[in-house]
Amino acid sequence: MAALSVNVVRKRFPALGAAPEKLVLENVRFAASEGETVAVLGPSGCGKTTLLNLVAGLDPEFEGRIERPPGRLAFVFQEPRLLPWRTVEDNLRFVLAGEADAKARIDAALAEVELPDAGPVYASRLSLGMARRVALARALVVRPSLLLLDEPFVSLDQPTAWRLRLLLLDLLARHAVTTLLVTHEPREAVMLADRILLLTAAPGRPRAELRVPLSPEERRDLARIEAVARRLLPDRPEPLAVEAA
Numbered sequence: 057m058a059a060l061s062v063n064v065v066r067k068r069f070p071a072l073g074a075a076p077e078k079l080v081l082e083n084v085r086f087a088a089s090e091g092e093t094v095a096v097l098g099p100s101g102c103g104k105t106t107l108l109n110l111v112a113g114l115d116p117e118f119e120g121r122i123e124r125p126p127g128r129l130a131f132v133f134q135e136p137r138l139l140p141w142r143t144v145e146d147n148l149r150f151v152l153a154g155e156a157d158a159k160a161r162i163d164a165a166l167a168e169v170e171l172p173d174a175g176p177v178y179a180s181r182l183s184l185g186m187a188r189r190v191a192l193a194r195a196l197v198v199r200p201s202l203l204l205l206d207e208p209f210v211s212l213d214q215p216t217a218w219r220l221r222l223l224l225l226d227l228l229a230r231h232a233v234t235t236l237l238v239t240h241e242p243r244e245a246v247m248l249a250d251r252i253l254l255l256t257a258a259p260g261r262p263r264a265e266l267r268v269p270l271s272p273e274e275r276r277d278l279a280r281i282e283a284v285a286r287r288l289l290p291d292r293p294e295p296l297a298v299e300a301a
């Protein structure tokens with residue numbers, strides 16, 4: 057049985073003032089089995105964040121049905137959304153809400169994102185790359201059964217984004233958490249996902265569903281990733297200007 061089952065028949069935002077009603081998603085249907093990573097890939101504005109909000113249950117207004125796995129859900133937003141006036145440790149403690157082994161879990165989560173000494177640092181002092189790592193640690197520290205990632209590496213320089221994708225690859229393998237990743241970056245989807253659901257431009261409708269034929273080792277090889285992205289995906293990305301070190 058699927059851990060996550062999504063059937064969004066229609067998602068519209070109602071008319072507001074002079075703005076007419078807007079159809080944002082139609083017939084978006086997919087499932088993810090336990091531990092699987094599914095990427096939803098589509099251009100800016102096609103409804104990716106809207107879809108994640110539906111899957112998270114943050115927006116109940118849609119036609120269709122979504123079934124989530126039991127357990128906790130973690131959402132890494134398009135912007136890291138840390139509390140800037142709190143330390144990194146407090147940002148993680150906040151989502152653990154008094155659990156007994158909180159400190160050990162926070163330390164382990166920060167070590168996993170390769171920021172073992174960041175606990176006492178105020179979130180406002182972090183670079184964007186560090187803030188994105190902390191956002192990942194905050195998501196995983198709750199041991200979620202479903203992980204939602206909204207363009208987790210957007211606005212980073214290419215070498216930083218590549219390093220963080222490698223880190224996420226390791227984290228997803230270790231945690232085996234059912235994951236839904238939305239992105240507009242074809243290579244990110246190919247590198248990280250078992251399957252890719254391709255959406256059209258707005259309103260987002262399914263265009264194709266693809267299985268990514270890469271082994272765990274091949275997912276660390278930028279040339280392989282680009283070859284698969286060029287073969288599978290119609291938008292033929294240019295090569296990335298980054299060393300696959």
Ligand SMILES: Nc1ncnc2c1ncn2[C@@H]1O[C@H](COP(=O)(O)OP(=O)(O)OP(=O)(O)O)[C@@H](O)[C@H]1O
Binds near residue numbers: 069078107
């Ligand atoms: N609360 C809202 N009310 C009305 N329209 C909205 C609302 N939220 C989003 N939209 C519209 O829905 C469409 C899809 O937005 P959404 O943020 O889901 O796209 P996206 O694929 O995540 O884009 P991006 O890649 O830029 O993050 C956009 O046209 C947006 O303007």
Ligand SMILES: [Mg+2]
Binds near residue numbers: 106
């Ligand atoms: Mg978005």
